[in-house]
Amino acid sequence: MSRTIRIAGFILLCVAAAAIVGPWFSPHDYLTTDFGGPLLPPSAADARYFGTDDLGRDLFVRTMTGVRVTLVVALVASLVSLVIGVAYGATAGFVGGRVDAVMMRFVDTLYALPFIFLVILLMVAFERNFLLIFVAIGAINWLDMARIVRGQTLSLREQEFVQAAQLIGVGTFGIIRRHIAPNLVGIVVVYLTLTIPQAILVESFLSFLGLGVQEPQTSLGSLVNGGVAQMEAAPWLLLIPAALLALILMAFNFLGDGLRDYFDARKSS
Amino acid sequence: MSLLDVTGLTIRYGEDVVVDSVDIFVERGESVGLVGESGSGKTQSAMAILGLLSRRAQVSGSIEFDGQPLLGRAEAELDRFRARRIGIVFQDPMQALNPYLRAGRQLRQILLRHGLASGAEADARVVEMLERVGLPDPERQFRAYPHEMSGGIRQRVMLAAALIAEPELLIADEPTTALDVTVQAQILQLLEDIRDETALLLITHDLGVIAGHCEHMIVLEQGRVVDAGPTTSLFAAPGHEHTRRLIEAAPRVDRGEPPAPVSSTTVLSVGNAVVDYDDQRAVNDVSFAVHAGETVAVVGESGSGKSSLVRGLLGLLPLAAGRVIYAGERLAGPVQKRAQAQRRDLQLVFQDPLSALDPQMRVRTIVEEPLVIHEAGLTAAERRARVIAVLEKVGLGEKYLRRFPHELSGGQAQRVSIARALVLGPKVLVCDEAVAALDGTVRRQVLELLAREQRESGLSIVFISHDLAVVRTISHRVLVMYAGRLVESAESRTLFASPRHPYTRALLDSIPVPDPVVAPRRAVLGGEVPSLMEPPAGCVFHPRCPRAAGICSEKVPALRNVGGSRVACHFAE
Numbered sequence: 001m002s003r004t005i006r007i008a009g010f011i012l013l014c015v016a017a018a019a020i021v022g023p024w025f026s027p028h029d030y031l032t033t034d035f036g037g038p039l040l041p042p043s044a045a046d047a048r049y050f051g052t053d054d055l056g057r058d059l060f061v062r063t064m065t066g067v068r069v070t071l072v073v074a075l076v077a078s079l080v081s082l083v084i085g086v087a088y089g090a091t092a093g094f095v096g097g098r099v100d101a102v103m104m105r106f107v108d109t110l111y112a113l114p115f116i117f118l119v120i121l122l123m124v125a126f127e128r129n130f131l132l133i134f135v136a137i138g139a140i141n142w143l144d145m146a147r148i149v150r151g152q153t154l155s156l157r158e159q160e161f162v163q164a165a166q167l168i169g170v171g172t173f174g175i176i177r178r179h180i181a182p183n184l185v186g187i188v189v190v191y192l193t194l195t196i197p198q199a200i201l202v203e204s205f206l207s208f209l210g211l212g213v214q215e216p217q218t219s220l221g222s223l224v225n226g227g228v229a230q231m232e233a234a235p236w237l238l239l240i241p242a243a244l245l246a247l248i249l250m251a252f253n254f255l256g257d258g259l260r261d262y263f264d265a266r267k268s269s
Numbered sequence: 270m271s272l273l274d275v276t277g278l279t280i281r282y283g284e285d286v287v288v289d290s291v292d293i294f295v296e297r298g299e300s301v302g303l304v305g306e307s308g309s310g311k312t313q314s315a316m317a318i319l320g321l322l323s324r325r326a327q328v329s330g331s332i333e334f335d336g337q338p339l340l341g342r343a344e345a346e347l348d349r350f351r352a353r354r355i356g357i358v359f360q361d362p363m364q365a366l367n368p369y370l371r372a373g374r375q376l377r378q379i380l381l382r383h384g385l386a387s388g389a390e391a392d393a394r395v396v397e398m399l400e401r402v403g404l405p406d407p408e409r410q411f412r413a414y415p416h417e418m419s420g421g422i423r424q425r426v427m428l429a430a431a432l433i434a435e436p437e438l439l440i441a442d443e444p445t446t447a448l449d450v451t452v453q454a455q456i457l458q459l460l461e462d463i464r465d466e467t468a469l470l471l472i473t474h475d476l477g478v479i480a481g482h483c484e485h486m487i488v489l490e491q492g493r494v495v496d497a498g499p500t501t502s503l504f505a506a507p508g509h510e511h512t513r514r515l516i517e518a519a520p521r522v523d524r525g526e527p528p529a530p531v532s533s534t535t536v537l538s539v540g541n542a543v544v545d546y547d548d549q550r551a552v553n554d555v556s557f558a559v560h561a562g563e564t565v566a567v568v569g570e571s572g573s574g575k576s577s578l579v580r581g582l583l584g585l586l587p588l589a590a591g592r593v594i595y596a597g598e599r600l601a602g603p604v605q606k607r608a609q610a611q612r613r614d615l616q617l618v619f620q621d622p623l624s625a626l627d628p629q630m631r632v633r634t635i636v637e638e639p640l641v642i643h644e645a646g647l648t649a650a651e652r653r654a655r656v657i658a659v660l661e662k663v664g665l666g667e668k669y670l671r672r673f674p675h676e677l678s679g680g681q682a683q684r685v686s687i688a689r690a691l692v693l694g695p696k697v698l699v700c701d702e703a704v705a706a707l708d709g710t711v712r713r714q715v716l717e718l719l720a721r722e723q724r725e726s727g728l729s730i731v732f733i734s735h736d737l738a739v740v741r742t743i744s745h746r747v748l749v750m751y752a753g754r755l756v757e758s759a760e761s762r763t764l765f766a767s768p769r770h771p772y773t774r775a776l777l778d779s780i781p782v783p784d785p786v787v788a789p790r791r792a793v794l795g796g797e798v799p800s801l802m803e804p805p806a807g808c809v810f811h812p813r814c815p816r817a818a819g820i821c822s823e824k825v826p827a828l829r830n831v832g833g834s835r836v837a838c839h840f841a842e
Contacts, residue, residue, distance in 0.1 A: 160625040163585050164689070166604050168639045169612040178638070182629040 004258035011251040015244070019067035028058035030065045031216040039234045050240050054230055062218055063241055069219040070200055070248070073133060077199040078192055080138025085145025086188060092146070093153025094176060104150065107143050115140050123211050133212060137199045145191060152187050156180050186263030193256035197249045204245060220245045270336055272297045272468055273318070273438055277330035280313050280322065280492075288313050289492045290330070293470070294485075295438060300460075300469040302483035302500065304476060304515070306708040307679075310492040311472045315440050318470075319357060320347045335437070353383045356431030356467070360443035362423035366415040372399075372426045373411035379433055395433065402429045403459055420571075421452035421797055428459065435466065442472045449570035450735065451794045454779040457482055458793050474708065476519040477738075477781025480504060488512045501785045518709040519783040520738035527761030528745050534561045536729050537582075537615075537697050542591035544574070544581040549801035551577035553753040554591075559697060562723060564730040566744035566761075568737055568776070572798045574753040575733045579699045582731075583617055595697075613643050616690035620702035622682035626674040632685050633670040636660065639693045659692045660685075663718055680711035687715070691722060698722075699731045704739065716743055737780050741765055749773045752799050752809040759834035769836040772810050808839070816840050 023030070026047050034056035042051040042059075050059035092103040119136045126132055156162065157180070165175050204221025206212035213219045220241050227238030273295040280288040288310040295301045305311045316322050318332055318339065332340040334350060351357075359365045367375055376395040380386045386394050392411075399407035402425040415423055424444065431439055441460065445453035460469055461482060471483055479486050479500060486503055488496040488511065495509040507513040537559040544552035552574040559565050567575045580586040582593050584604030593600045595615065601607050619625035626635055636656045640647055647655070657667050663684040674682055683703065690698055700719070704712040720743060722728055734740050740747060740761070747764045749757040749772065757770040768774045775794035796813040799805055805812050811821035818840070826837045834841075 160619045160621065161627040164617065164619070164625050164686075165627075165638070166585070167583060167612060167615070167617055168689070168693075169609050169642045170638065172605070174642075179627050183627070185629075 002258050002261060004254050005262065008251045008255040008258060011247065012255065015067060015248060015251070016071060019064045019071065022064040023061045026058060026061050028061050030061045030218065031057065033057055039230065039237075041234070042236055042240075051234065051236050053226060053237055054234075057216075059223075059237065059240065063220075063223060063244065066218045066220045066223045066241060067244060067248070069213055069217065070203060070221070070245075073137065073203045073219065074196045074199045076134045077137035077141060077203075078195050080134065081141035081145045081195055081199075082188070082192060084138070085142035086149050086184070088142070089146035089149025089151075090153050090176070090180065090184065093150040094157055094172075094180065096154070096157070100150070104147075107146055110139075110143055119206065119211060130213060130217070133203060133206065136206075137202050140202070141195050141199060145188075145195065148187060148191055149184060152184055153180060156183050186259075190256055190260045190263060193252055193259060197252040200245070200249060200252075220248075271295060271333075272299075272335055273470065274333040275314070275318065275330070278314060278317060278332065279329045280310070280317055281327045282325055287492050288317070291487075291489070291492070291494050292497070293318075293487060295468050295470050297437065297468055298465055299485065300464060300471060300483045302479035302486040303470060303472045303489065304474065304479050304486055305489035306474060306515075306710070308491070309489040311489050312442055313492075314489070315357075315442055315470065315472055318440065319351055319355060320344070352379050352431070352436065353434045354436050354438070356434070356436040356439045358424070358427050358431045358439065358441040358444045360446050362420065362427040362447075363415060365427055366423060368415050371412050371414055372418070376426075376430050376433055379430060383434055385434060395429075398429045398433045399426070402426075402432070403455060404429075419797055421448055421455070424448060424452075424456060425459075428456065432463065432467065437466075438468045438470065439463075440470045440472070443474070444471075445478065446473070446475070449798065450737075450779040451570065451775060452797060453478075453781075454793045455795065457781075475781060476515060476709075476783035480783050480785040481781045488515065504783075504785050515709060516783060518713045520736070520742050521782060521784070522738035522741055522765075522777060522780045523782050523784075523787060525741060527741050527765055528564070528743065529762065530560075530745050530760055531563050532561045535559070536561050536596070538594045539578075539582055540592045540594070542578060542581055542593070543589040544577045544586055545589045546577060546586075546801075550589075550804070551753055551801060552581060555750070555753075555755045556591075557748055557755070557758060559729045559731060560745075561729055562727040563745040564719075564723065564732050564743055566732045566734060566740040566747045567750060568734055568740055568747060569750035570735055570776075570798050572752065572801060573750040574801075575750050576701055577753075578750070579617070579701060579731060579733060583615055583699060585617075609643065613639070613693045614696040615699070616693070616695040616697070617699045617701065618683070618687050618690050618703040620705055622679065622686045622706075623674060625686050626682060628674055630673075631670065632660070632665075632672050632674075632677075635674075635685060636688050636692055639689060643693055655692065656688075659688045662691070662722070663688045664714065680707050680715070683707060683715060684718070687718065694726060695728070697729045697731065699733070701733045702735070703732075705734070705736065712739070719743070737777060749776070752804055753801060754809055754837065755828065756810065756837045757834055758828075763833045767832065767834075769831050769834045769841045770810075770838050771814050771816050775813075808837070 034052065037052055038054050038056040040048050040052040042049060048058060050063055053059055092100045122132055122136060162175055162179055165179055170178065203212055203219060207219050207221030208225045212221055223241035224238060224245065227241060230237045271294045273293065275293040278288055278291040291314050303311045317328050322328065328340060331338065334355065339350065373395050377391050380391045380394060396407045396411055399410050404410045404422060404425055410422065410426065445456050457478065473479060483500050486500045487494055490511045496503060496507060496512040503512060504516060507516060535558045540556045542552055542555045555578055567578065569575050577586060581588045584602060584607055587602055595611060600611060604612065633656055636659060637652050640652050640655055660666065660669060665681060665684050677685065704715050707715060719730060723730060732744055744761050746760050748755055749770065751772050757773045768777055779794060794813055799809060799812065807822040807824055808826050811817040814821065820839050826839045828835045828837045831841045
């Protein structure tokens with residue numbers, strides 16, 4: 001394991017741990033308003049570590065809950081894309097032929113849909129709903145995953161070690177389980193770590209547009225959105241959530257890079 | 270003063286010394302061979318001469334060309350030597366040519382860059398050069414992209430690029446290794462023809478090429494020169510143990526008694542097999558039988574259909590027509606539809622062991638897999654014992670169990686591949702160019718291993734190879750294929766003593782013999798293997814055949830018995 005992987009992994013663990021236990025160490029909660037102290041700057045006094053927002057809500061607790069929401073959205077959306085994408089891509093790639101052609105044309109069709117427009121329609125039709133965000137984000141991410149897994153499966157299927165397994169007498173299912181799947185792990189893990197930041201960004205974008213999580217619930221994206229409104233009076237409302245968002249995204253990207261190098265090195269060298 | 274004078278050349282990568290105090294001298298008009306196994310530092314030494322090593326390499330010693338030092342010069346100064354005075358040809362012409370530029374433009378650039386010609390004159394010189402390297406239609410090759418050319422034509426274009434500025438020295442790094450033997454003979458002949466103007470530093474692992482084409486040779490082992498001197502005297506009396514081993518390990522196509530037939534009990538037979546590949550007929554109506562305990566060699570150049578034939582036999586490619594009969598039963602087409610008992614009896618060893626071994630599996634799991642499938646009753650400990658036993662049989666021990674394929678050398682990986690094929694005790698083992706990628710000494714060990722297994726367990730081997738010298742040492746019978754057809758089949762003794770088909774004869778003549786005394790150049794077969802998209806009418810070999818007559822382009826010759834051989838030629842006698 002390289003240093004990149006360890007450092008990025010460590011940062012992500014710290015952020016996740018802080019988001020989970022952090023709010024317990026604060027006397028405040030994320031929705032109680034305090035009209036006595038709106039827009040307080042960060043200070044240790046009264047445990048306002050990150051200050052308060054325009055409604056006097058505690059920004060530290062709000063940010064930590066925001067990180068929770070963001071991470072959960074990202075993980076669930078990536079999981080959706082992982083399950084659908086890998087199953088779909090591996091099936092198309094291994095079966096091949098006409099099945100593959102039909103399955104991939106379906107993916108192409110979905111690609112052609114204007115995603116944001118679709119999400120807005122969904123929001124309007126079903127009223128805003130946390131679950132809907134997962135579904136919407138997962139629904140675009142699995143397309144890329146399916147394409148990547150299919151391509152990899154296609155090339156693995158032609159490898160000589162698969163022919164060797166057929167000659168030995170391994171059945172189709174055995175070949176997928178013993179030879180194709182383990183060789184997909186590398187690329188899937190790498191792609192997943194790159195999907196997560198994408199999901200986070202989409203969630204932040206939706207929240208920024210006001211289409212994401214609903215007040216008083218919050219996420220990093222909606223916090224940044226709120227911070228922009230108060231940018232001049234209270235810059236910390238923008239800077240703190242934005243900095244955390246950037247940190248998380250960068251850590252995931254570095255993790256992906258590190259993992260790619262790790263899996264590449266094992267294949268060749 | 271030598272044309273090229275390299276003394277005390279040492280190349281390091283950090284702590285690693287890959288080339289250690291190597292001396293190389295090349296005189297004008299001379300041809301010097303640099304020989305060694307993979308990893309001996311021969312390519313690194315050549316790259317250092319032209320300043321083509323990566324920046325991480327620390328190079329010391331002295332490199333002088335025509336009295337001028339090359340080492341330590343700036344790139345811009347080196348550019349005045351490269352191509353202009355020292356040409357280079359690499360092993361893989363596909364990688365050395367720019368895929369987006371037509372061949373003519375790439376050659377023209379060299380002339381323009383060195384200010385040797387411009388405009389229409391440059392074009393004319395390029396075409397003239399393409400003609401000189403033996404391209405039949407130079408005007409057309411001038412406009413062709415690299416992917417439109419065959420390997421042999423590409424290598425000639427590379428040679429034309431290396432020679433167009435009329436350099437005084439040509440460095441050729443395994444220039445014919447990737448080519449078919451008949452094309453190799455043509456290229457080597459060409460290098461011979463230009464020797465008066467251009468001296469040659471030839472890097473190769475093939476002692477046959479050195480023996481036939483170099484006056485001097487330098488033997489490298491692990492970065493050091495172990496032997497150097499005139500080729501004839503080194504072959505007659507090697508100065509170093511390593512040289513002697515190399516010469517002994519080099520198989521000879523011209524001597525040695527091929528193994529005599531062992532039995533006539535048929536184990537496996539293929540009848541009228543046809544394999545289609547896209548729009549091409551890769552195998553056209555081929556029949557043969559494999560007897561118990563014998564080795565049948567299938568030989569031919571690329572595109573001859575030998576690999577497709579055995580893949581059809583094994584059920585990895587569909588047979589468009591024909592049948593495979595094993596132990597009296599007709600086998601199903603695709604391997605997935607064959608009975609497990611039939612599958613365990615027919616095994617394959619691939620050419621490239623690294624792609625034939627699952628990169629995510631350890632050696633133990635790889636060799637164990639057949640046992641898990643076919644002998645489910647074994648306990649883990651019994652399986653482990655069986656795996657260790659078969660690994661020891663192929664010359665690897667217990668300590669390899671936990672290795673991954675990328676942690677093995679090519680030779681070790683090929684042994685693992687063989688161990689996997691042997692662990693179930695198959696009846697027929699197909700080896701598809703199984704030793705082609707291995708160094709001489711390792712190749713010999715693997716061949717001995719196969720022969721021993723055959724003696725001990727009565728294994729039948731189908732041995733696919735383009736190398737008739739190797740075939741001569743191990744096979745009982747030989748099938749010669751050309752452009753998808755079987756052109757001759759005979760017992761090895763008969764075939765090597767009196768080849769009947771003109772193609773077999775040309776193939777035998779093209780193989781370099783590792784002995785400078787008996788290596789006079791024989792008639793070189795012109796042309797190339799035809800495209801399978803549009804095979805020639807009549808006899809597929811007639812466009813290249815020295816004996817072709819009118820009937821050859823009209824009527825496909827049938828196989829007939831001629832003096833103990835079966836030959837498909839109208840004129841065989």
